[in-house]
Amino acid sequence: MSKTTILLAEDEPALGQIIKESLETRDFHVLLCENGNIAFETYKKQAPKILVLDVMMPKKDGFTLAKEIRAIDDSIPIIFLTAKSQTRDVVEGFNIGGNDYLKKPFSMEELIVRINNLLNRTQVQKTADIIKVGHYTFNFPKQILYFESNEQPLTHRESHLLYHLVQNKNKVLDRSLILNKLWGTDDFFTARSMDVFITKLRKKLKKDDSIQIINVRGFGYKLVF
Incomplete structure (x- = not known):
């Protein structure tokens, strides 16, 4: 059985590596990208099943990256990671097309639960055209x-x-x-x-x-x- 591929965009090297290693122990395949530009190119080449995007990144922030991806992909689940917690920032993330929003610091168990919930949800929608x-x-x-x-x-x-x-x-x-x-x-x-x-x-x-x-x-x- 093939592993589910997650694209993780996180500009803090230490945190990115911790998240990557933790997810890989749960049998995910993780593509770690250090900024939004690299993440966008990786997304186009690798076809991940879910995106975990830090909001505050150099070169291209998570919200901008999500907008570009949503323009070509309506269905891939997106989770935002951020230290920003004001209501307008949260609402903006959902309006862009984000599916979930996790405030730093967070537990890895919570992130994994949310990833699995979104992956399960995307498999459900079978309906008349x-x-x-x-x-x-x-x-x-x-x-x-x-x-x-x-x-x-x-x-x-x-x-x-x-x-x-x-x-x-x-x-x-x-x-x-x-x-x-x-x-x-x-x-x-x-x-x-x-x-x-x-x-x-x-x-x-x-x-x-x-x-x-x-x-x-x-x-x-x-x-x-």
């Missing part, structure tokens, strides 16, 4: 929302959130459950990020007045149409 949402047509695999002759691209997280809302149409989608499923945690920062994505989906669905995403306070959200 086309889903009707009111007068919209939602192509989930391609992450595109169609209205008549117009199309709107969706981000990776917007697509998965809309998919789960549709699958629970007219039912309350439990806030904690979906946060843990899509973000890996239901803490304050991820809850704020989810609110941002709900607002974005409402705007993208506004051409059909029959569609509503209702905030059920204290419980979650309900898609009605």
Whole structure:
């Protein structure tokens, strides 16, 4: 059985080596890169299964690197490592397309759990190509929302959130459950990020007045149409 390849971008040599060696003891294959430029070239050549990116790196920071990769790959899981903990930084990371966010210092056990959760999650999404949402047509695999002759691209997280809302149409989608499923945690920062994505989906669905995403306070959200 082949090992899962992880691309690790970390500019602190000692920390990078510790993470690499720890992951390799868990039977991962780790590509350690010292800056964002090297990481991007390595990503294109090696096709890793998951990315673990330090945010503050020389030459190209983790957020910029993630944007470039998301432009060509909608589905690869991304975990950000950072000492930055302000809400706006966390939200920015999720908006770019990050799947998880780990604040330094962290335990290796926590990182490994989050890596495995994201890898397991990416194997689950098998569904029909086309889903009707009111007068919209939602192509989930391609992450595109169609209205008549117009199309709107969706981000990776917007697509998965809309998919789960549709699958629970007219039912309350439990806030904690979906946060843990899509973000890996239901803490304050991820809850704020989810609110941002709900607002974005409402705007993208506004051409059909029959569609509503209702905030059920204290419980979650309900898609009605």
